[in-house]
Amino acid sequence: MxxxxxxxxxxxxxxxxxxxxxxxxxxxxxxxxxxxxxxxxxxxxxxxxxxxxxxxxxxxxxxxxxxxxxxxxxxxxxxxxxxxxxxxxxxxxxxxxxxxxxxxxxxxxxxxxxxxxxxxxxxxxxxxxxxxxxxxxxxxxxxxxxxxxxxxxxxxxxxxxxxxxxxxxxxxxxxxxxxxxxxxxxxxxxxxxxxxxxxxxxxxxxxxxxxxxxxxxxxxxxxxxxxxxxxxxxxxxxxxxxxxxxxxxxAADGEGASKLLEVTVRGAPKEEAAAKVARVVIESPLVKTAVYGEDPNWGRVIAAAGRAGVRFDPNAASLWISDGNNKYPLVNSGKIIADLSKAKAAMHGDKVIFVLDLGAGKEEATAWGCDLTEKYVEINGKYTT
Known part of the structure; x- marks a missing residue:
């Protein structure tokens, strides 16, 4: 051993x-x-x-x-x-x-x-x-x-x-x-x-x-x-x-999880600002359930980033999705260019990565989480009994 x-x-x-x-x-x-x-x-x-x-x-x-x-x-x-x-x-x-x-x-x-x-x-x-x-x-x-x-x-x-x-x-x-x-x-x-x-x-x-x-x-x-x-x-x-x-x-062993979720935020004015956005996206139940369902509802990522309390221009943001091997663009400087079939394919594995460029600076940060499944409710609904 x-x-x-x-x-x-x-x-x-x-x-x-x-x-x-x-x-x-x-x-x-x-x-x-x-x-x-x-x-x-x-x-x-x-x-x-x-x-x-x-x-x-x-x-x-x-x-x-x-x-x-x-x-x-x-x-x-x-x-x-x-x-x-x-x-x-x-x-x-x-x-x-x-x-x-x-x-x-x-x-x-x-x-x-x-x-x-x-x-x-x-x-x-x-x-x-x-x-x-x-x-x-x-x-x-x-x-x-x-x-x-x-x-x-x-x-x-x-x-x-x-x-x-x-x-x-x-x-x-x-x-x-x-x-x-x-x-x-x-x-x-x-x-x-x-x-x-x-x-x-x-x-x-x-x-x-x-x-x-x-x-x-x-x-x-x-x-x-x-x-x-x-x-x-x-x-x-x-x-x-x-x-x-x-x-x-x-993160990968989150209760009931089937996928590791990684979010990297780039183009932020400060590292902590990038980290704050990444954490809000990772924590979003809507993002987490979409990842579980392998639903490329990438708009939820943009929406979560927008409520993080960090100032940036959503029309200048860019977003990609990846499975760790292949990376596909979803938004380029506010312009939707998503190929939903490729985006969905990138969600089939046990790791889903979003890369979000805010276009508001040069700092970046990464956060980790997991999808949200029925198993999470089962584990925690009966935790003490």
Whole structure:
């Protein structure tokens, strides 16, 4: 079995277990650390705790559970999150104040601490740097995900590896996602934090599955430093590439999805303006359902872009559709030139790409999402029952 991601990074071991809906993963690695978190006002207890823990700029381990979000659980929930770090600290022989914690699952329910304690003790005994152990760790944190998510970026002199979960309740800032990113690069906490924030802005914060921002979103990055110091610019580019891979995997695995939807907006006055338009198009239920039905109703893309709050002249805009291999023009500087048969053919596969040029500048951005199917309603209509 080939290296997937985490197990290719020097200084990292992992393991996990899944029992029905309830899973637990442990990752052991010491180094400088940074994190980005949900902007939802109703932050889960692990998020509140981690916002304090990460200020020290160092982590020795991470514990994450699935099946219960430990969100909207008050003071008891916060104390339970602290208890999780103590379980991991005791099992791994590290200070609990240097243990990261994350949870995912149903909101408004309390953790089953006896179960977590037992799982933690069992998982800690089998931490290894093997693909099989990494696979157990990523499957332990999956909820409605259909596929495990791994990413690996290897550069001369350092490696970045990551695992993630995320499928539904996905919207910018961030989504229902947990991401654990590790590198053997030597980098201090401040530049690591800046690099992670920049990467998240261009990747995780440009993914929309359903427009709901979760209470539990977290992405942690730990640098073991075992490969020595690196160029900050090269590291930042590699980290963004790693996060982009995870973001695309999350979008493609959206709840009930049958197609990955990618929207690139060009010709914007600023990058954030381009990103804003791309996110609005990705989030549009009308665009998403048209993609599902393989209906080349490209007017919905223009209409969504027009309500994004970014000034541009619709009569100067151009639009293309692609399946990743073939690209067909739909509008050229406001003139309709669409060949609907070719446009429909471009929607038959598992990836649909729109490229929109606003004609209002030189900046661009890309966002990712998925189509909207009946399966999404089925999954979320009975999520807790």
């Amino acid at each position: 080939a290296y997937k991601s985490l197990c290719a990074v020097k200084g990292v071991t992992a393991n996990g277990v899944k029992e029905g809906k309830f899973g637990l993963a442990l990752i052991r690695a010491s180094g400088t650390a940074a994190g980005v978190f949900t902007t939802n006002l109703a932050k889960a207890a692990p998020i509140e705790l981690m916002r304090k823990q990460i200020k020290g700029g160092k982590l020795d381990a991470v514990i994450a559970n699935s099946g219960c979000a430990n969100a909207y659980t008050g003071q008891r929930g916060y104390e339970d999150a602290v208890t999780m770090t103590e379980y991991a600290g005791s099992a791994l022989g590290v200070d609990s104040s240097a243990v990261g914690v994350a949870s995912t699952g149903v909101i408004g329910r309390y953790l089953d601490l006896p179960l977590i304690r037992r799982q933690c003790a069992d998982v800690a005994l089998k931490l290894t740097a093997t693909p099989a152990a990494e696979d157990r760790a990523v499957r332990a944190i999956m909820t409605t995900d259909l596929r495990p998510k791994h990413a690996l970026v290897k550069k001369e002199g350092f490696t970045i590896g990551a695992i993630a979960k995320g499928s539904g309740m996905i919207a910018p800032n961030m989504g229902t996602m947990l991401a654990f990113i590790y590198t053997d690069a030597g980098i201090e906490a401040k530049p690591l934090r800046e690099a992670l924030k920049a990467a998240a802005k261009r990747t995780f914060n440009r993914v929309v599955v359903d427009g709901d921002t979760s209470t539990n979103d977290i992405a942690l990055c730990v640098a073991t430093g075992e490969s020595g110091k690196v160029n900050a610019g090269e590291f930042s580019a590699a980290l963004e590439a790693c996060c982009r891979s995870l973001a695309q995997q999350i």
